[in-house]
Amino acid sequence: MSDLSDIRREYTQGGLRRGDLPQNPMDLFEKWIQQAKDAQLTDPTAMCVATVDETGQPFQRIVLLKRFDDKGFVFFTNLESRKAKQIAANSKISLLFPWHPLERQVAIVGEAEPLSMIEVAKYFMSRPKDSQIAAWVSKQSSKISARQALEGKFAEMKAKYAQGEVPLPKFWGGYLVRPSSIEFWQGGEHRLHDRFMYSKTDSEWQIDRLAP
Numbered sequence: 001m002s003d004l005s006d007i008r009r010e011y012t013q014g015g016l017r018r019g020d021l022p023q024n025p026m027d028l029f030e031k032w033i034q035q036a037k038d039a040q041l042t043d044p045t046a047m048c049v050a051t052v053d054e055t056g057q058p059f060q061r062i063v064l065l066k067r068f069d070d071k072g073f074v075f076f077t078n079l080e081s082r083k084a085k086q087i088a089a090n091s092k093i094s095l096l097f098p099w100h101p102l103e104r105q106v107a108i109v110g111e112a113e114p115l116s117m118i119e120v121a122k123y124f125m126s127r128p129k130d131s132q133i134a135a136w137v138s139k140q141s142s143k144i145s146a147r148q149a150l151e152g153k154f155a156e157m158k159a160k161y162a163q164g165e166v167p168l169p170k171f172w173g174g175y176l177v178r179p180s181s182i183e184f185w186q187g188g189e190h191r192l193h194d195r196f197m198y199s200k201t202d203s204e205w206q207i208d209r210l211a212p
């Protein structure tokens with residue numbers, strides 16, 4: 001077995017104090033994602049999305065956050081993919097933003113709901129043409145024989161849609177994740193990290209400090 005036990009570091013970039021916390025967690029999220037962009041992190045909008053299958057087995061994958069507001073967090077994907085099937089059976093979901101260079105993570109728990117076709121179409125039309133074509137080409141999460149099969153289909157669709165707009169595939173869509181809790185984690189000295197969890201109550205967000 002490879003021993004990785006001596007890979008560790010101190011977290012020194014600063015703390016998170018209760019006085020720093022806005023009442024609305026989305027305000028803090030907006031500040032942190034802006035700082036992740038300003039720090040030029042690779043893929044600052046990348047988040048790990050966890051879903052479970054019908055036996056309770058979790059699976060995670062990276063997806064890009066495309067929008068957020070007071071309602072929640074939006075991402076786009078194939079509606080016949082593994083994640084979409086799992087969400088259809090169980091809409092409980094968790095998102096995680098791993099902003100290591102800033103010694104931060106944000107962990108979100110909530111429920112995913114499908115976006116309307118209008119919202120999906122609006123985003124699909126804004127994508128580069130090759131990405132639109134790629135959406136048609138990939139039966140996401142299905143088994144395929146070889147890469148050539150994908151490349152052949154891509155060339156075929158590219159020729160088909162050389163002129164005019166690429167239509168929205170029926171099997172392509174997105175989700176709004178409505179959060180019920182959002183935890184902000186900031187690394188601290190001597191492993192005394194700061195963790196604050198916002199939990200949604202009927203009328204507002206309750207804020208609790210959690211032990212690291």
Ligand SMILES: Cc1cc2nc3c(=O)[nH]c(=O)nc-3n(C[C@H](O)[C@H](O)[C@H](O)COP(=O)(O)O)c2cc1C
Nearest residue numbers: 043046061062063064076077078081082083084141
């Ligand atoms: C940086 C990065 C960004 C990704 N963004 C997306 C995305 O926005 N939507 C998506 O469906 N898959 C995205 N993927 C691919 C997913 O991680 C995953 O392989 C795919 O969605 C199939 O997942 P599933 O089989 O669990 O449904 C991304 C992967 C990486 C590494």
